[in-house]
Amino acid sequence: MSQITTKLTGVPRTMLYTMKTRADEQARPHPLFQDPLAAEWQKLLPMDEDMEAVYNDLAQISWSTRAYHYDRITSHHIANHPDPVVVELGSGLSTRFHRIGQDVKYWLDLDLPEVTDLRRQLDTETEQHQFISASVMDFDWMNAVPYVAPENILFIAEGLLMYLEENQVQQLVTQMQSRFLGASFVVDLMGNFGKLFRKVTIKIGSPHKWFVKNEKDLAAMGLQIVNVDSLYQLYPERWTFHLRLLWQFLTQFPYFRNAYLIVDARL
Numbered sequence: 001m002s003q004i005t006t007k008l009t010g011v012p013r014t015m016l017y018t019m020k021t022r023a024d025e026q027a028r029p030h031p032l033f034q035d036p037l038a039a040e041w042q043k044l045l046p047m048d049e050d051m052e053a054v055y056n057d058l059a060q061i062s063w064s065t066r067a068y069h070y071d072r073i074t075s076h077h078i079a080n081h082p083d084p085v086v087v088e089l090g091s092g093l094s095t096r097f098h099r100i101g102q103d104v105k106y107w108l109d110l111d112l113p114e115v116t117d118l119r120r121q122l123d124t125e126t127e128q129h130q131f132i133s134a135s136v137m138d139f140d141w142m143n144a145v146p147y148v149a150p151e152n153i154l155f156i157a158e159g160l161l162m163y164l165e166e167n168q169v170q171q172l173v174t175q176m177q178s179r180f181l182g183a184s185f186v187v188d189l190m191g192n193f194g195k196l197f198r199k200v201t202i203k204i205g206s207p208h209k210w211f212v213k214n215e216k217d218l219a220a221m222g223l224q225i226v227n228v229d230s231l232y233q234l235y236p237e238r239w240t241f242h243l244r245l246l247w248q249f250l251t252q253f254p255y256f257r258n259a260y261l262i263v264d265a266r267l
């Protein structure tokens, strides 16, 4: 297949960036995971110059580490539920279904139309693996979630909520709770530290909008917090010796501990 020309701008374009971090992970000497499909798709959908200019090792390790942590939470969910259903919100070109989703009953990848159109060119939709073309804020998407007891459902919002306004996140949580009470919802949250990078995100047309003090901001929306991890405390072996020591030191302080959180919550 020859390269695909895209006209992605704004937040949808950021999924080319996270896909590249996964594609590059497997070329590392000791990768956390293999992702041959991301490597294949990334060749067809390379990033443009603007995105290349802000791509670096820190981003590669951060976002592939995040992806690996979501993989582990998802595998645990699949192994411990009789009818596991996974719904990725703002899935981009996530290849998680192909990495770890074989034993799932249903897997839904939801993203905006311009992204889902790209997925349809690259991936094959089946009854088990369905694609939803919608904004997460257009709540009709909830009708597409297969009927199973909510405890079986894991909703994933990887790299999504910081692009929404706080009141939108609250509306989303309230609507999901009214439909899927008891389901799992795993999200990542950007702390106030992230505000330091606002200029860069504005420059590439995808400003972050929601920053948290800590996970209590999510709990205040009505979610039950099950587990919280600070991204920069996870998988220390994946960082260089000096950065490992730096994260170890800095994340003792709340401002840095809360810089980026992965939260496993219940609706």
Ligand SMILES: C[S@@+](CC[C@H](N)C(=O)[O-])C[C@H]1O[C@@H](n2cnc3c(N)ncnc32)[C@H](O)[C@@H]1O
Pocket (backbone or CB within 6 Å): 011, 012, 013, 014, 015, 018, 019, 089, 090, 091, 092, 093, 094, 110, 111, 112, 115, 134, 135, 136, 137, 157, 158, 159, 160, 163
């Ligand atoms: C940083 S990317 C993350 C993609 C993927 N989760 C990953 O980790 O590779 C953010 C994704 O959120 C999607 N997105 C942003 N706003 C959205 C909305 N309102 N509804 C659905 N998807 C949205 C974008 O199109 C993009 O694919």
